Amino acid sequence: MTVSLTIEGGVAEIALDDPAKLNALDATAIAELSQALTDARAAGVRALLLRGEGRAFCAGRDISNVDPTTDDARGYLDDVVTPLLRQIADFPAPTFAAAHGACLGVGLGLLVATDVVYVADTAKIGSPFANLGATLDSGGHALFFERLGAHRTLDLIYTAELMSGADAVAAGLFSRVVAADDLLAFTREKVAHVASGATEAFLASKALIARLRDERIGLWTSLAEENKAQGDLCLTDDYREGFAAFQQKRPPVFHGSSAV
Numbered sequence: 001m002t003v004s005l006t007i008e009g010g011v012a013e014i015a016l017d018d019p020a021k022l023n024a025l026d027a028t029a030i031a032e033l034s035q036a037l038t039d040a041r042a043a044g045v046r047a048l049l050l051r052g053e054g055r056a057f058c059a060g061r062d063i064s065n066v067d068p069t070t071d072d073a074r075g076y077l078d079d080v081v082t083p084l085l086r087q088i089a090d091f092p093a094p095t096f097a098a099a100h101g102a103c104l105g106v107g108l109g110l111l112v113a114t115d116v117v118y119v120a121d122t123a124k125i126g127s128p129f130a131n132l133g134a135t136l137d138s139g140g141h142a143l144f145f146e147r148l149g150a151h152r153t154l155d156l157i158y159t160a161e162l163m164s165g166a167d168a169v170a171a172g173l174f175s176r177v178v179a180a181d182d183l184l185a186f187t188r189e190k191v192a193h194v195a196s197g198a199t200e201a202f203l204a205s206k207a208l209i210a211r212l213r214d215e216r217i218g219l220w221t222s223l224a225e226e227n228k229a230q231g232d233l234c235l236t237d238d239y240r241e242g243f244a245a246f247q248q249k250r251p252p253v254f255h256g257s258s259a260v
Contacts, residue, residue, distance in 0.1 A: 019054020
């Protein structure tokens with residue numbers, strides 16, 4: 001197995017565990033990752049953490065045994081990678097990634113699909129594909145263009161130069177930069193905190209952000225969707241608990257409840 005899953009305290013932690021290959025993914029490893037996501041979803045976890053063992057988060061596709069004369073790159077991306085990225089994006093709880101070392105190709109795509117990404121200051125992010133005669137994939141173009149603009153995106157693609165984690169966060173690519181030695185503990189602490197929160201409220205925001213990103217809905221449509229979500233949340237136990245805790249001047253105890 002090159003992917004491991006642990007579940008504790010409402011948190012699923014999925015680790016890419018093939019450090020000798022910098023956690024590069026072939027179709028078998030992606031199937032394992034997909035199954036881990038399915039198992040975590042079935043367990044009803046309230047947050048998910050994705051990370052990599054060893055020196056890297058994920059160096060991309062494992063091409064060590066790929067014959068370029070017969071490679072079906074489009075089939076691999078369309079039929080194997082994209083469904084996995086959608087599965088991560090659609091996960092019914094907040095998702096986090098702790099990214100260190102190489103975060104390239106499919107590895108970058110995993111980060112694109114995750115809700116919140118904390119990166120080590122020494123992480124390496126970019127497009128090394130110029131050295132392979134290939135192009136950036138797994139959602140990298142959309143991420144870079146939206147955050148960096150056309151000129152910087154093509155600069156990274158043409159030169160194959162990599163950004164550090166610190167530079168990537170400064171440019172707005174990801175959530176926060178953390179010292180490499182502290183990254184996993186920091187991320188686990190944040191994930192555990194979120195797992196004790198009002199899950200339904202988080203999912204309402206997750207869905208709205210997805211529409212803002214994918215459908216480019218404007219201010220007033222977004223505002224209307226916020227109003228609807230707030231009305232729906234009024235029916236949840238966690239909404240009532242949050243207000244009661246505020247009025248009683250005590251910490252809230254959320255259970256991630258749906259409408260009653």
